[in-house]
Amino acid sequence: MFTAEQIKAAHSKVKSGAEFPSYVKEIKALGVTHYEAYVTDGHIDYHGANDHIAKVPAKYDPLIIADHSNGEEFKSELVAHQQGKTDFLTFITMCANYGIEKWAIRMDRMTCTYYDKAGNEILIEQIPQ
Numbered sequence: 001m002f003t004a005e006q007i008k009a010a011h012s013k014v015k016s017g018a019e020f021p022s023y024v025k026e027i028k029a030l031g032v033t034h035y036e037a038y039v040t041d042g043h044i045d046y047h048g049a050n051d052h053i054a055k056v057p058a059k060y061d062p063l064i065i066a067d068h069s070n071g072e073e074f075k076s077e078l079v080a081h082q083q084g085k086t087d088f089l090t091f092i093t094m095c096a097n098y099g100i101e102k103w104a105i106r107m108d109r110m111t112c113t114y115y116d117k118a119g120n121e122i123l124i125e126q127i128p129q
Contacts, residue, residue, distance in 0.1 A: 002030040004054045007046055018084040021128045028107045038102045039065060039095045063092065069099030069116035075123060078114075 010026045013019060027035075027046070035046040042059030077098070081091045095114075100122060103114045110127040 001048055001050075001052045002027070002032060002046065002054055004046075004056050006030055007032070007044075007054060007056060014088070015084075018082065020082070024105060024107070024110070024127050025129070032107060034104065034106045034108075036102050036104045039063060039092055039100055042092065060089070060092070063096040065096050065101050065117055066099040067117065069120070069122050071098075071122045074098040074100060074114070078123070 007027060007030070010023055010030070013026075014023045031048045031052075032046050033048055035044055037044045041062045044056045046054045046056070048054075074095070077086075077091075077094045080086055081094070086094070099116045100114050101117045103112055105112050105127070110129060111124055112127055113124045114122045116122055
């Protein structure tokens with residue numbers, strides 16, 4: 001089974017949203033089936049077969065997530081991030097400001113779903129393969 005250290009090594013190669021699809025492919029090959037990344041402090045729970053979980057602890061001081069989401073503004077800023085125009089911390093701050101609490105990646109569907117604080121799906125994206 002995969003470890004948090006293996007996940008961190010794969011993630012260290014990601015410099016912008018442009019490298020994200022390669023990262024997803026790499027951790028999928030390690031056995032990750034899905035994961036949830038939390039905007040508040042950056043902790044991530046990676047799941048694999050047989051209820052295996054590797055937890056990556058908080059990465060930064062807690063951010064305040066806006067109570068109300070702004071899906072259209074978020075989508076616009078997300079596109080810029082995916083094109084490599086912003087770094088990860090800028091992206092995370094933008095998520096918090098637009099009310100995005102977490103995102104969940106599903107390897108079987110190759111999707112990334114962004115959620116607000118109420119658990120509503122704000123955006124579901126197909127991850128390029």
